[in-house]
Amino acid sequence: MMEQMGQTQSPEPRGTNHPQGRQRTVHSCNFRYAGRLSNENARALSALHEKFALNVTTALELNLGASLQLKLVSLEQMAIADYVGGLDSSKYLLPCTLNVMESSVLLEMDIGLVYPIIDLLLGGEGTSLARERELTEIDEEIVQTVSTLIVSHLERCWQSLDLSLTAGRCIKPAMIQQVFMLNEKLVLLAFEINIANTTGLFRIILPTSFVGFLLRHLKVAHSKKASTMRLVRSPSFRERILDCNVVVAADITQIRVKVRDLISMAPGGILRMNAPVRIPGRITVENVDIFEALPVRNGARKAAQLSSRLQELVVSKE
Numbered sequence: 237m238m239e240q241m242g243q244t245q246s247p248e249p250r251g252t253n254h255p256q257g258r259q260r261t262v263h264s265c266n267f268r269y270a271g272r273l274s275n276e277n278a279r280a281l282s283a284l285h286e287k288f289a290l291n292v293t294t295a296l297e298l299n300l301g302a303s304l305q306l307k308l309v310s311l312e313q314m315a316i317a318d319y320v321g322g323l324d325s326s327k328y329l330l331p332c333t334l335n336v337m338e339s340s341v342l343l344e345m346d347i348g349l350v351y352p353i354i355d356l357l358l359g360g361e362g363t364s365l366a367r368e369r370e371l372t373e374i375d376e377e378i379v380q381t382v383s384t385l386i387v388s389h390l391e392r393c394w395q396s397l398d399l400s401l402t403a404g405r406c407i408k409p410a411m412i413q414q415v416f417m418l419n420e421k422l423v424l425l426a427f428e429i430n431i432a433n434t435t436g437l438f439r440i441i442l443p444t445s446f447v448g449f450l451l452r453h454l455k456v457a458h459s460k461k462a463s464t465m466r467l468v469r470s471p472s473f474r475e476r477i478l479d480c481n482v483v484v485a486a487d488i489t490q491i492r493v494k495v496r497d498l499i500s501m502a503p504g505g506i507l508r509m510n511a512p513v514r515i516p517g518r519i520t521v522e523n524v525d526i527f528e529a530l531p532v533r534n535g536a537r538k539a540a541q542l543s544s545r546l547q548e549l550v551v552s553k554e
Contacts, residue, residue: 273313273423277451282311284454285425285440288393295385296431300356304431306438313444316413316420323409326368330383331404331415332390339446340415341401343386346436347371349429354378362432376406390440394450396457416443423447486529486540488517516543 273281286308293306328345350371352362357378371379380403387403394401407415416422421444429438442450491509501507516528519540529540 273311273447277447278311280451280454281423281425281447282308284393288389289427291392292386292389295389296382299382299385300353300362300431302356302362302432304429306427306429308425309428309437310424310426312424312426314422314424316416316418316422319422319424319441320409320412323412325409327409328371328379329407329409329412331407332387333402333404334446335400335402336397337446337449339443341390341443341446342412342415342441343383343403344437344439344441345429346438348434349431349436349438350375350379352432352434353382356432357381362434364432364434371406396453397450420444483522485520486517486531487520488515489525518546 289306289308293304296304296306326347328343328347328350330343330345332341332343334341347368348364351365351368354375355364356362383403387401391399391401423442423444425440425442427438427440429436488509488511491511493507493509497507516530517540518525519527519529519542525546527542527546528544529542532539532541
């Protein structure tokens with residue numbers, strides 16, 4: 237036997253069984269990124285809550301009697317420890333209980349926005365305080381009407397889930413860990429509010445477990461809507477044009493009548509047309525001659541008996 241030079245092949249380890257010509261691609265895994273929202277899911281959440289922002293803007297303007305702007309500015313995901321660590325005491329925090337998954341939602345608003353809202357509700361012009369202070373129980377009771385309005389619109393935004401959202405009492409930042417699980421990841425939807433020359437942030441904080449639940453139901457609702465739209469077939473152009481109305485007339489054409497006979501016409505008189513009864517008339521559609529026809533009777537109604545087609549229809553391209 238002869239050995240071929242230059243074709244030395246190192247033995248492969250046992251257990252390797254690769255397809256001919258293919259190489260394995262190995263990627264490193266970072267478990268810190270596990271459970272992150274995909275771009276598609278982030279876009280779906282953003283689109284859903286942009287509609288929420290528009291509805292809340294209209295409702296607040298009617299309720300407060302002042303113009304304002306509310307728009308979604310960011311969507312981010314973080315651990316609860318990171319969220320609590322970056323939170324200061326100058327926040328209005330309102331936990332809301334969900335009737336599904338034993339979860340809660342947190343509404344957060346800059347305290348600088350709360351005082352113009354209270355002033356507007358009391359009939360003022362939305363003046364903000366020169367120096368911020370803690371909210372009193374009376375302040376919380378006044379702003380509760382706006383909180384209830386926002387919560388109701390959030391329920392409508394998630395109406396595909398058929399859930400209820402119950403607002404609680406305002407809490408301190410140290411109590412947030414009683415609202416969410418210690419190992420929970422959070423999704424933060426940040427909205428910018430501009431009201432009475434005061435600008436600040438309003439945020440909706442959602443547990444990631446609930447976000448997954450929400451996204452699954454959104455996909456199911458979207459697929460049902462798409463399948464329903466596919467089942468309803470739109471009528472063709474031919475089917476639609478069959479319901480159109482056109483002017484049809486049965487006429488005797490090319491008849492000559494003396495002017496004196498026309499002048500002497502009166503109710504009850506008879507106009508002689510000098511046309512033999514056996515000569516057919518015409519059926520015209522929108523002043524276009526289509527068929528020859530004879531006048532007949534169909535029961536107690538007049539009718540026209542079609543005899544022969546006069547011409548093929550030619551559709552003008554002008």
